[in-house]
Amino acid sequence: MRYYLSKIQADDDTWEIHTVNCRHLPKENDQRIYLGDFSHCIHALPVAKLYFRSLRFCPECSINT
Numbered sequence: 001m002r003y004y005l006s007k008i009q010a011d012d013d014t015w016e017i018h019t020v021n022c023r024h025l026p027k028e029n030d031q032r033i034y035l036g037d038f039s040h041c042i043h044a045l046p047v048a049k050l051y052f053r054s055l056r057f058c059p060e061c062s063i064n065t
């Protein structure tokens, strides 16, 4: 599964990690960062930490993968 980081800050001051198919992932390429292709969302976290410190997995897409 391909994972992306949304560059739009969420309400609780975190940035969310999404899968490529998530409806919450911004469509525009300048509003998201490609993290990589991983077997599980947990592997996307160290990559996402290179960009932002406060992160969370999207409850709708990442948790289910």
Ligand SMILES: [Zn+2]
Residues within 6 Å of the ligand: 017, 018, 019, 022, 023, 024, 025, 058, 059, 060, 061, 062
């Ligand atoms: Zn999502």
